Amino acid sequence: TYVESDVEVLRYSDEFRVLVDRDIQGKLTSLFLLFRKSEETIDWIRSWKTTLFSLLEDVPVNLRPLIASISIDGTSATTIILDSNTGEPLWRPFLYNESCPDALPMVKSIAPANHTVCSGTSTLCKLVSWWNIGGANKTSAVLLHQSDWLLWILHGKLGVSDYNNALKVGYDPEVESYPLWLLSQPYSQLLPSVKAPGASIGFLKEDIRTKFGFPKDCVVCTGTTDSIAAFLAARATEPGKAVTSLGSTLAIKLLSTNRIEDARFGVYSHRLDDKWLVGGASNTGGAVLRQIFTDEQLEKLSDHINPMEASPLDYYPLQAVGERFPVADPEMAPRLHPRPQSDVEYLHGILESIARIEAKAYRLLKDLGATQVEEVFTAGGGAKNEKWIRIRERVLGLPVRRAIQTEAAYGAALLALKGAQHN
Ligand code: ADP
Structure with missing residues (x-):
């Protein structure tokens, strides 16, 4: 923190300012450069992962052995492209509201008219945009949505999503598959496999389970989007x-x-x-x-x-x-x-x-x-x-x-309950 009246502030832009402090004779005693982080430089991946583990930490120790199932809702169309060999992100996450208009003409040329993917912010436009940039490790890349990625940290099986999150990448939940116009594209190899929301994916990874004291049979279930989770909360x-x-x-x-x-x-x-x-x-x-x-x-x-x-x-x-x-x-x-x-x-x-x-x-x-x-x-x-x-x-x-309940987290907990009941 600093008090602006105590120092000389030379503003260069919203992101960047220089602070200068002088002694009584006007001699320079200190100089600071301050950067405000822009969206580009925020390490979303690290902050989401840290938040996930701090939430696990917040579960009272006496309740942890009773946790039967976990699910997570995430922001629709927030997209992460990972290397399936290392699990490392190949690109910074595409946030839900980020538009990729560069990919829109190509997406419109393959998708049916007025399809959900025909919007610059759709997950498919993000995928196509990354593909066109010529992203590295294309052959081993996999696409996940925000909640898929967080759940993957917990269960360890790379490449699983749910049909609510996958809608904006082009998945057809009615016939339970990706359409042919999408499967025929070279980037279709990145698409995750899709289950119903609240379906059990697997057990909580052993290292996490033992570190936090969750039970051996605690399952991790597919999630959904924020707004659907909020609907589910209302029951x-x-x-x-x-x-x-x-x-x-x-x-x-x-x-x-x-x-x-x-x-x-x-x-x-x-x-x-x-x-x-x-x-x-x-x-x-x-x-x-x-x-x-x-x-x-x-x-x-x-x-x-x-x-x-x-x-x-x-x-x-x-x-x-x-x-x-x-x-x-x-x-x-x-x-x-x-x-x-x-x-x-x-x-x-x-x-x-x-x-x-x-x-x-x-x-x-x-x-x-x-x-x-x-x-x-x-x-x-x-x-x-x-x-x-x-x-x-x-x-x-x-x-x-x-x-009575409107929090998306409550809806995600109901999905976890569904997964536990069907396990
Ligand atoms: P969001 O999350 O979409 O920003 P909220 O669900 O927090 O919005 O609701 C905020 C809105 O609720 C505000 O735009 C405000 O005008 C409205 N609001 C707050 N109190 C009242 C009230 N007593 N009656 C009607 N509207 C209200």
């Missing part, structure tokens, strides 16, 4: 049950008996055993609320809202121009006017308008052929607003409840 296990996440944006996920895909609205389905988790995300949500009100104001103003009364105000709260779902319109402008004098009325209008968008989203999924929604669980920062829940019940015409 919405029947078709027709849905989870609306009211965080910065509004995201809905509905358990359906059939698979729905529509790239126009960014709607696609993940497989969950014999059902499909259909999802879509709107750009509306809590981020707009936060632009106008503090969280304390939200609570106070909400207290004065009568949720049984419909607000006549018709808004479309967006942070910026453009909407994808349930209306695909890149030109859609935010609509938050007229603003009434009363902040209570204003907030009521915004909450009601977001509820109407949510209702429209569920209607769209039904129109696209998904199972009719019957009950909605709610997660995210907006879930604590009881008045909003009542408004949404009225607008949706459905029971709405706050999910």
